[in-house]
Amino acid sequence: MTTGNDGKLDPEIVHQLFETHVKELRAFLTGLLRDHDFVDEVIQLTFSKALQSGGQSNEETRKGWLFRVAYHESMGLIRRNKIHKKSLNNLCQTTKSYWTETPEQRLLETENIEQIRMALKNLPESQQAIVIARIYESKTFKEIAIDFGLPLGTVLTRMRLAIKTLSRQIDNPSENP
Amino acid sequence: MTDLPNNSSIKFDTDDLDWLAFQYISNELSEQESEAFEELLAQKQEAREALAGATQLVAGLKSIECVPTVQTPASTSGKATFNASLNSPFRSQQWALVSCAAVILLVTTFLLTKPVSREASLAYTAPTEPTQEDLEHVLDLWFEASEENSFTISLNSNTDAIDLIDQQNVLADNQTLEIPDWLYTAVSLPEESVN
Numbered sequence: 001m002t003t004g005n006d007g008k009l010d011p012e013i014v015h016q017l018f019e020t021h022v023k024e025l026r027a028f029l030t031g032l033l034r035d036h037d038f039v040d041e042v043i044q045l046t047f048s049k050a051l052q053s054g055g056q057s058n059e060e061t062r063k064g065w066l067f068r069v070a071y072h073e074s075m076g077l078i079r080r081n082k083i084h085k086k087s088l089n090n091l092c093q094t095t096k097s098y099w100t101e102t103p104e105q106r107l108l109e110t111e112n113i114e115q116i117r118m119a120l121k122n123l124p125e126s127q128q129a130i131v132i133a134r135i136y137e138s139k140t141f142k143e144i145a146i147d148f149g150l151p152l153g154t155v156l157t158r159m160r161l162a163i164k165t166l167s168r169q170i171d172n173p174s175e176n177p
Numbered sequence: 178m179t180d181l182p183n184n185s186s187i188k189f190d191t192d193d194l195d196w197l198a199f200q201y202i203s204n205e206l207s208e209q210e211s212e213a214f215e216e217l218l219a220q221k222q223e224a225r226e227a228l229a230g231a232t233q234l235v236a237g238l239k240s241i242e243c244v245p246t247v248q249t250p251a252s253t254s255g256k257a258t259f260n261a262s263l264n265s266p267f268r269s270q271q272w273a274l275v276s277c278a279a280v281i282l283l284v285t286t287f288l289l290t291k292p293v294s295r296e297a298s299l300a301y302t303a304p305t306e307p308t309q310e311d312l313e314h315v316l317d318l319w320f321e322a323s324e325e326n327s328f329t330i331s332l333n334s335n336t337d338a339i340d341l342i343d344q345q346n347v348l349a350d351n352q353t354l355e356i357p358d359w360l361y362t363a364v365s366l367p368e369e370s371v372n
Contacts, residue, residue: 028228028232067222115237131238163199167195167231170237
């Protein structure tokens with residue numbers, strides 16, 4: 001449902017899109033920009049554009065359209081400001097309170113963290129060790145390989161498997177043993 | 178595998194977008210690889226969603242309140258152990274409470290036993306040999322006190338105190354000088370304990 005033929009989108013629809021996709025969009029932009037202030041700016045620009053010209057997109061592909069707009073806005077911002085990529089590890093330490101906006105969202109976040117905790121606990125020990133060393137001790141894969149006396153390729157493979165397992169279990173919690 | 182446009186020579190395994198996204202946010206891709214991944218982000222919604230998922234995963238891992246310890250073995254097989262707080266956030270709180278209680282108990286025990294131990298150390302102080310001057314000084318004081326005869330006996334006085342006074346009176350009457358053991362002890366005590 002749009003307003004006229006000028007491509008504008010109904011504010012109510014934009015509001016619904018915001019409620020549905022803002023969390024995932026924010027995560028995407030954080031991974032891209034590594035700066036909360038820039039993320040806020042791009043989110044504002046994205047949904048402003050959705051109001052102005054979101055009617056040009058199909059309803060089925062509107063999510064992809066939003067993400068594409070957010071991506072292009074981010075790239076523009078990076079080029080204009082010559083943003084240097086910060087470490088996401090440092091950014092994530094201040095992210096906990098940033099993700100949450102309402103008590104319901106805070107509850108969801110707690111559930112997500114619990115899912116991640118369980119998924120990490122259920123990893124094989126060999127993969128768990130690599131994840132701990134990489135995420136919590138901020139060691140490079142080379143350092144981990146030296147510490148554990150493993151080839152670098154083995155370390156990378158274990159980390160890759162761990163990420164794949166963690167991502168799958170978080171998307172599908174019912175798969176947790 | 179996906180061949181990227183713009184003559185990019187980098188080929189990514191798009192079946193493993195989660196791993197690619199993790200490497201991207203961990204700054205583990207080279208500049209060329211990062212640019213190639215960003216071009217992939219421009220084209221594929223799966224790549225964008227993978228990036229969002231990887232960001233949330235890393236943020237979630239960082240949010241877990243645990244202090245992991247990794248045992249670096251001498252052997253080639255690695256083994257990692259978490260402390261109890263990984264299993265539940267409440268167990269870490271329990272350990273904190275138990276630790277605090279133990280510290281408080283230790284401090285209380287130390288404070289309560291400190292005066293006793295001090296007294297015990299005084300009791301076990303080896304007496305030094307009194308000098309002749311010390312003896313004469315104490316005897317003078319003793320005679321002065323007995324002459325004044327200012328002792329009063331309360332109903333609650335114990336028999337030791339009464340015996341002491343009787344002893345003093347007898348000595349005063351007999352004009353004989355018998356130095357009791359307690360006098361020696363009093364003279365032998367270090368000055369700090371007297372004061």
